[in-house]
Amino acid sequence: MADLPDKRTAFMDWYLEVVEASELTDKRYPVKGLNVWTPYGLRARRNLDAVMVREIEATGSRAVEFPALIPATEFAKEKEHIKGFDAQVYWVTKGGTSDLDVPLVLRPTSETAMYPVFALWVRSHRDLPLNVYQIVNTFRYETKTTRPFLRVREIHFFEEHTCQADEAAATERVASNREAFRRMADAFGLPYLAVRRPEWDKFPGAFYSIALDIPVGEGRTLQIGSIHHYRENFARPYGIRYEAADGSQRFVHQTTFGLSERLLGAILAVHGDSKGAVFPTAIAPHEVVIVPIPAAAASASPAEVAADVADRLRRHGVRVHLDDGEERPGAKYYRWELAGVPLRLEIGRREAEGRTATAVDRLGAKGPIALDRLESEVAERLAAFDRALRSRADEAFRSAFSVARSLAELAGSTTVRLVAWCGSEACGRAVESALDGALLGTPEDPLPFEAGTAGPCLGCGARESVRWALAARPL
Amino acid sequence: MADLPDKRTAFMDWYLEVVEASELTDKRYPVKGLNVWTPYGLRARRNLDAVMVREIEATGSRAVEFPALIPATEFAKEKEHIKGFDAQVYWVTKGGTSDLDVPLVLRPTSETAMYPVFALWVRSHRDLPLNVYQIVNTFRYETKTTRPFLRVREIHFFEEHTCQADEAAATERVASNREAFRRMADAFGLPYLAVRRPEWDKFPGAFYSIALDIPVGEGRTLQIGSIHHYRENFARPYGIRYEAADGSQRFVHQTTFGLSERLLGAILAVHGDSKGAVFPTAIAPHEVVIVPIPAAAASASPAEVAADVADRLRRHGVRVHLDDGEERPGAKYYRWELAGVPLRLEIGRREAEGRTATAVDRLGAKGPIALDRLESEVAERLAAFDRALRSRADEAFRSAFSVARSLAELAGSTTVRLVAWCGSEACGRAVESALDGALLGTPEDPLPFEAGTAGPCLGCGARESVRWALAARPL
Numbered sequence: 027m028a029d030l031p032d033k034r035t036a037f038m039d040w041y042l043e044v045v046e047a048s049e050l051t052d053k054r055y056p057v058k059g060l061n062v063w064t065p066y067g068l069r070a071r072r073n074l075d076a077v078m079v080r081e082i083e084a085t086g087s088r089a090v091e092f093p094a095l096i097p098a099t100e101f102a103k104e105k106e107h108i109k110g111f112d113a114q115v116y117w118v119t120k121g122g123t124s125d126l127d128v129p130l131v132l133r134p135t136s137e138t139a140m141y142p143v144f145a146l147w148v149r150s151h152r153d154l155p156l157n158v159y160q161i162v163n164t165f166r167y168e169t170k171t172t173r174p175f176l177r178v179r180e181i182h183f184f185e186e187h188t189c190q191a192d193e194a195a196a197t198e199r200v201a202s203n204r205e206a207f208r209r210m211a212d213a214f215g216l217p218y219l220a221v222r223r224p225e226w227d228k229f230p231g232a233f234y235s236i237a238l239d240i241p242v243g244e245g246r247t248l249q250i251g252s253i254h255h256y257r258e259n260f261a262r263p264y265g266i267r268y269e270a271a272d273g274s275q276r277f278v279h280q281t282t283f284g285l286s287e288r289l290l291g292a293i294l295a296v297h298g299d300s301k302g303a304v305f306p307t308a309i310a311p312h313e314v315v316i317v318p319i320p321a322a323a324a325s326a327s328p329a330e331v332a333a334d335v336a337d338r339l340r341r342h343g344v345r346v347h348l349d350d351g352e353e354r355p356g357a358k359y360y361r362w363e364l365a366g367v368p369l370r371l372e373i374g375r376r377e378a379e380g381r382t383a384t385a386v387d388r389l390g391a392k393g394p395i396a397l398d399r400l401e402s403e404v405a406e407r408l409a410a411f412d413r414a415l416r417s418r419a420d421e422a423f424r425s426a427f428s429v430a431r432s433l434a435e436l437a438g439s440t441t442v443r444l445v446a447w448c449g450s451e452a453c454g455r456a457v458e459s460a461l462d463g464a465l466l467g468t469p470e471d472p473l474p475f476e477a478g479t480a481g482p483c484l485g486c487g488a489r490e491s492v493r494w495a496l497a498a499r500p501l
Numbered sequence: 502m503a504d505l506p507d508k509r510t511a512f513m514d515w516y517l518e519v520v521e522a523s524e525l526t527d528k529r530y531p532v533k534g535l536n537v538w539t540p541y542g543l544r545a546r547r548n549l550d551a552v553m554v555r556e557i558e559a560t561g562s563r564a565v566e567f568p569a570l571i572p573a574t575e576f577a578k579e580k581e582h583i584k585g586f587d588a589q590v591y592w593v594t595k596g597g598t599s600d601l602d603v604p605l606v607l608r609p610t611s612e613t614a615m616y617p618v619f620a621l622w623v624r625s626h627r628d629l630p631l632n633v634y635q636i637v638n639t640f641r642y643e644t645k646t647t648r649p650f651l652r653v654r655e656i657h658f659f660e661e662h663t664c665q666a667d668e669a670a671a672t673e674r675v676a677s678n679r680e681a682f683r684r685m686a687d688a689f690g691l692p693y694l695a696v697r698r699p700e701w702d703k704f705p706g707a708f709y710s711i712a713l714d715i716p717v718g719e720g721r722t723l724q725i726g727s728i729h730h731y732r733e734n735f736a737r738p739y740g741i742r743y744e745a746a747d748g749s750q751r752f753v754h755q756t757t758f759g760l761s762e763r764l765l766g767a768i769l770a771v772h773g774d775s776k777g778a779v780f781p782t783a784i785a786p787h788e789v790v791i792v793p794i795p796a797a798a799a800s801a802s803p804a805e806v807a808a809d810v811a812d813r814l815r816r817h818g819v820r821v822h823l824d825d826g827e828e829r830p831g832a833k834y835y836r837w838e839l840a841g842v843p844l845r846l847e848i849g850r851r852e853a854e855g856r857t858a859t860a861v862d863r864l865g866a867k868g869p870i871a872l873d874r875l876e877s878e879v880a881e882r883l884a885a886f887d888r889a890l891r892s893r894a895d896e897a898f899r900s901a902f903s904v905a906r907s908l909a910e911l912a913g914s915t916t917v918r919l920v921a922w923c924g925s926e927a928c929g930r931a932v933e934s935a936l937d938g939a940l941l942g943t944p945e946d947p948l949p950f951e952a953g954t955a956g957p958c959l960g961c962g963a964r965e966s967v968r969w970a971l972a973a974r975p976l
């Protein structure tokens with residue numbers, strides 16, 4: 027097989043080829059943007075979901091599932107929201123052979139499905155906070171070019187929706203969600219920045235939106251999730267109110283936290299390299315692949331030792347794949363490197379007779395391990411691999427940003443730019459226009475490097491209330 | 502709260518009240534037949550899914566996920582199939598503000614979504630068997646009265662689809678599926694019969710259909726799943742062919758195996774009683790509920806002991822709920838019995854001081870357990886509870902059937918009837934008309950009791966090739 031395209035200079039070509047060659051998805055389904063989750067890709071997704079479930083449930087959120095079909099009448103209740111989604115929803119207009127009295131929307135997100143029911147669930151301050159999440163598929167009639175995991179029409183989606191007693195409690199939930207995402211990202215080895223979006227780019231109906239952004243090279247970024255504070259913006263049209271301890275009736279303040287399969291695409295984009303995909307162990311479909319190397323006259327059979335090693339690791343809870351197929355070992359190495367398996371164990375005549383295995387991790391670290399200490403040595407090597415992977419990602423992350431000191435510097439940027447911004451829309455738009463990109467907003471996390479104090483504003487030259495903002499070309 | 506309706510004489514009233522009072526679902530969503538999965542109901546569903554995944558993966562099936570939207574052009578390829586579903590599919594006709602060129606069907610089942618892609622996946626005999634399954638939601642524009650879990654418009658669905666080299670291999674897959682379901686049903690304590698449906702009631706497009714039926718009282722039955730042999734019926738229109746070892750091109754033979762959330766409804770229907778729901782431990786949202794009984798002057802605090810017991814059981818992998826709310830203990834007992842929790846541990850002053858707990862299972866078995874042996878005693882009591890539950894279900898199952906010796910006997914049946922049937926459609930229809938019900942077909946499992954040799958046929962009086970068949974009023 028030919029080499030992969032260069033990730034640094036032809037990111038999207040590289041990405042598409044890695045996703046396809048590693049058999050994570052099949053995009054030959056007869057509708058564009060609706061892809062098939064293959065066994066390999068679905069395993070990665072299940073592992074990803076398990077991390078999300080573990081971290082969000084640790085914060086007291088409970089799983090629910092609301093219907094996929096939303097009546098047009100409910101969908102239309104919050105004006106900004108419907109305006110934001112009008113052009114990209116699928117409409118169900120017929121049931122059997124007859125037209126539906128009330129057309130149904132295939133959920134693009136579930137505010138309008140959940141909130142009429144939240145109005146029934148929340149009665150008293152004792153019902154608060156209400157923290158629930160669901161993992162479902164959502165649908166968008168995408169008119170831009172679709173890309174596996176990154177921009178699709180049926181989207182595997184995580185969405186938490188909460189009701190809080192007041193604005194301060196909702197602000198605290200936003201902080202709790204940010205912490206939960208920090209723990210998820212740590213499991214994925216993924217550096218990112220939480221960025222408060224400018225007013226003109228917030229979620230339709232939100233009071234404010236915090237996006238989770240990563241750089242993907244060439245000055246481009248990917249939004250991999252978002253956390254929104256809604257204040258009472260949805261509670262009022264949907265009538266979600268409660269009796270406070272003092273007997274008064276109040277509207278709840280709401281928050282949401284959304285992630286999608288795009289996170290899987292981001293993990294592939296960040297960690298992958300010239301040999302193909304690289305999975306952090308937390309989501310790797312196989313954490314370890316074992317390749318026996320046939321030997322004719324060995325006193326111990328590599329095939330038998332390999333099967334025994336696989337059994338032992340499986341019993342220890344490791345996701346193992348024993349590749350005992352008929353291909354040559356070299357072809358297997360190539361294929362499993364392309365598919366991003368963190369650790370390979372080679373077992374040939376020398377290893378079988380010496381009760382060892384040759385361990386090679388996906389970043390190239392290589393050495394023998396003693397089968398007597400198999401379980402602990404595999405665990406150590408996987409942990410070392412994860413640390414090295416994170417370290418490589420952190421380095422790429424830091425070098426993906428640079429400061430721009432004038433609007434003129436922005437043209438043709440190949441990094442994400444830090445710009446001094448006074449906060450006005452006019453100056454934000456000036457940055458967007460100079461870059462031919464977007465002002466992502468103001469970082470809520472520490473910057474990737476020490477950039478000093480921001481100012482003066484690149485747009486108007488103001489020196490008061492100037493902050494660092496990020497500008498990039500979102501993918 | 503008033504008593505529940507009588508399960509034996511008013512099954513559906515009883516069922517609806519149990520499902521609602523135990524908060525397994527919320528049916529106040531603004532579209533009829535689209536219900537909300539509550540945290541409690543969704544936990545039961547996740548446990549149910551885990552059993553299905555475990556058993557089907559043990560047979561070598563791999564998880565995939567195909568899109569929910571199927572182009573009308575693919576949907577129409579198998580003539581019998583589309584005829585069977587035409588009246589009950591939802592149509593997506595608009596994306597954003599424009600009409601779609603090709604309307605999309607929301608999958609009622611996934612043959613027509615999967616098989617165009619199977620035609621790409623299967624090339625050679627080395628690609629066979631292809632055994633894949635998915636757990637997704639399907640959609641039916643249901644015009645009959647909807648019932649939580651039993652008949653809904655968005656259906657949580659398990660579907661396995663396989664491709665085999667020939668008819669015999671497909672017949673073997675049907676047998677393997679039947680074994681897998683046997684193991685699932687054992688986990689749920691669920692007696693059932695596999696019944697081969699008559700020609701006029703098989704799945705649209707199938708060569709033959711085996712249904713999994715359970716009696717639910719008053720001569721009614723519930724189909725909780727099905728296994729189909731398709732021969733080449735779908736492979737031909739979708740072009741799923743392979744190169745055999747001898748170089749010839751052949752069409753695959755296919756099978757499918759379907760289960761749905763109706764299985765959850767069936768478990769509730771079979772095991773529930775006059776006190777409410779009863780969950781087998783395998784799917785119980787909480788296997789154990791712990792109720793501390795406050796005591797003012799105890800030398801050991803019931804609340805502290807209860808918290809410690811909960812921690813110990815959780816670490817041991819038991820799904821525990823510690824109910825330390827402010828309600829009276831009696832109110833908690835009542836609520837958790839209604840919700841079907843298998844085992845309750847009461848810890849008051851006497852228990853706390855004596856290092857014991859009073860264990861009461863959902864069928865009423867009661868006794869003290871020593872906290873020194875907490876984990877093993879809880880495991881034993883749960884196992885004993887599951888055995889007792891299965892035994893109660895088996896007894897009800899046997900008494901739900903009776904033999905009918907003439908068509909005249911069928912009118913007003915309050916049991917499922919065993920009838921001698923020659924196999925002709927005319928005689929089958931005569932039975933259906935006399936019962937005002939359905940001829941379910943011929944059992945593939947041993948009958949629930951020794952019924953002797955069948956014959957003569959209730960319709961025509963024939964004595965040759967006569968077999969037992971089942972007749973009932975399907976719910």
